[in-house]
Each structure stands twice: as structure tokens, then as C-alpha cells.
Amino acid sequence: MTVMTVDEKEREFPTDPIQEHNERLSDYLRDLEFEQMSAQQILRWASETFSGRAVINTSFQHTGTTMIHMAVTEGLALRFATLDTLRLHPETYAFIDEVQSRYDCEIEIMQPKSGDVQRMVERHGEYLFFDSKEKQEHCCQVRKDWSNNALLKTADCWISGQRWDQSEYRKQTAQKAVLIDEYGTRRKVLKLNPLVDWDDEKLQDFIAEQNVLVHPLYGQGYPSFGCVTCATPIRPGESKRAGRWRWFNAQHEGGDDPKECGLHYNI
Numbered sequence: 018m019t020v021m022t023v024d025e026k027e028r029e030f031p032t033d034p035i036q037e038h039n040e041r042l043s044d045y046l047r048d049l050e051f052e053q054m055s056a057q058q059i060l061r062w063a064s065e066t067f068s069g070r071a072v073i074n075t076s077f078q079h080t081g082t083t084m085i086h087m088a089v090t091e092g093l094a095l096r097f098a099t100l101d102t103l104r105l106h107p108e109t110y111a112f113i114d115e116v117q118s119r120y121d122c123e124i125e126i127m128q129p130k131s132g133d134v135q136r137m138v139e140r141h142g143e144y145l146f147f148d149s150k151e152k153q154e155h156c157c158q159v160r161k162d163w164s165n166n167a168l169l170k171t172a173d174c175w176i177s178g179q180r181w182d183q184s185e186y187r188k189q190t191a192q193k194a195v196l197i198d199e200y201g202t203r204r205k206v207l208k209l210n211p212l213v214d215w216d217d218e219k220l221q222d223f224i225a226e227q228n229v230l231v232h233p234l235y236g237q238g239y240p241s242f243g244c245v246t247c248a249t250p251i252r253p254g255e256s257k258r259a260g261r262w263r264w265f266n267a268q269h270e271g272g273d274d275p276k277e278c279g280l281h282y283n284i
């Protein structure tokens with residue numbers, strides 16, 4: 018298991034100048050019909066095109082394990098990574114070991130810098146996310162987004178498991194392929210969502226047919242999970258994201274609450 022903090026993550030900068038790199042990614046978007054490609058076709062293409070600079074970043078929900086399964090089964094040259102907020106469920110830490118063992122693969126584990134977390138806790142308290150949406154987003158930034166930014170500095174292609182039927186916000190914003198800005202630079206990163214058009218039924222059928230490894234929290238009523246403090250199971254009839262930051266639900270009754278941590282904003 019490779020565990021890295023934001024500081025330690027080795028940066029492998031692209032050899033081509035930023036302008037050329039960005040144009041190359043733009044050409045892919047212009048020339049390839051990503052929306053018509055299957056998930057397997059997209060993963061194969063990313064493996065062949067980016068050679069070690071395409072990474073599936075997953076929190077081990079169904080989409081992530083399904084893509085790891087596809088990649089390993091086909092012998093693709095994709096990297097696998099996860100963001101360890103230092104507040105994950107114990108089941109998730111155990112599941113990381115299980116995935117590595119079952120698929121004989123390495124998961125890159127990105128952790129926040131301890132100094133960053135310590136400063137945030139000293140200033141705002143351990144449970145700042147209960148105070149306001151702004152403080153919750155700040156906590157997600159320090160524990161998650163900054164690690165993701167560090168990870169993306171080592172990649173040209175970020176493969177994510179967003180799906181349209183996870184929330185209204187994702188239905189309106191997620192695409193199979195989109196260019197995003199690397200944090201703090203002009204360099205672009207190609208973000209792929211190979212399963213964006215898969216619904217629950219298709220995903221469940223694939224998992225059952227292929228015997229994909231399933232995170233144990235699904236069996237405890239969690240349709241979505243992240244940190245142990247901020248994710249809860251849902252009741253029948255509730256939306257899939259209702260269990261995330263549940264104390265904010267009342268503020269968004271009937272509204273369009275994106276319920277996002279910030280990783281997928283503005284893209």
C-alpha cells in the first residue's frame with residue numbers, strides 16, 4: 018500500500034509544454050465522440066493514450082470498484098487512487114486492503130498534510146462541519162480537495178465515477194469527458210466519467226454478473242459514503258445523497274442541493 022501526503026507525492030511534470038499539452042487534450046475532445054463510447058472503450062482509450070498518467074480516483078463506491086474490476090480484467094495501464102481524509106469508516110480502510118488483495122493491484126492513498134489539518138482544527142474545532150456549509154466545504158477542502166489537487170499534478174487524465182442518476186446536480190453537470198484546470202496553473206486535465214450514463218440497474222447487473230467486490234457499507238444502508246462523521250444510512254424514499262451531511266437537509270427542502278464536497282464543482 019502506498020500512502021502519501023500532499024507534500025510527499027512525487028510530481029512528474031509532463032514533458033511537453035503546457036500549450037501543446039492543452040491543445041492535445043482539446044483535440045481529443047474535438048475529435049473523439051466520448052458520449053458514444055462505452056465505459057470499457059473509454060477506459061481502454063485512456064490506458065493506451067496516457068500511459069501511467071491516467072488515474073481512477075475512487076472512494077470505493079460501486080462505480081469505482083466496477084472500473085477497477087474492468088481495468089484489472091483487461092490488464093489496462095491505469096493507476097488507482099483514493100483520498101484518505103483520516104476520517105474514513107473503519108470498513109473502508111479494511112476494504113482498501115481487500116481490493117488490493119483481490120485484484121492484486123496497488124491503491125495510491127493520498128492523505129492531507131497533518132499541519133493543514135491541525136491548523137484547521139485549532140482555528141475552527143474538530144467538528145467545524147456542523148457549524149455551516151462554508152465550514153463543511155472548508156473541511157472537505159483541507160482533508161480532500163487539496164489531496165486531489167496534488168494527485169492531479171501527477172496525472173493528465175482523472176477518471177471519476179460520477180453518474181447522472183446520483184443527483185439532480187450531477188445530471189445537469191456531469192459529462193463523459195471534460196477539460197478542467199489543474200489547481201493553480203494553466204495546465205488542463207482531462208476528466209472522464211465513463212459510467213456517467215449507467216443507471217442503478219445496469220450497474221447492479223454488471224456487479225452481479227462479474228462478481229465485482231462490493232463495499233460492506235452498502236449492506237448497512239449507506240448508498241454513498243465518505244467520512245464516518247458526515248455520512249449516514251438513508252431511509253426508504255430518501256434521495257441517495259440525503260445521508261451525506263444530513264444536518265443540512267432541512268436547509269434545502271425542495272431545493273436543488275448539490276450535496277457536493279467540492280471535488281466536482283465547476284466542472
Ligand code: SF4
Pocket residue numbers: 102104146153154156157158160161243244246247278
Ligand atoms: S466529509 Fe465531513 S469530515 Fe470529511 S472532509 Fe468533508 S466535512 Fe470534513
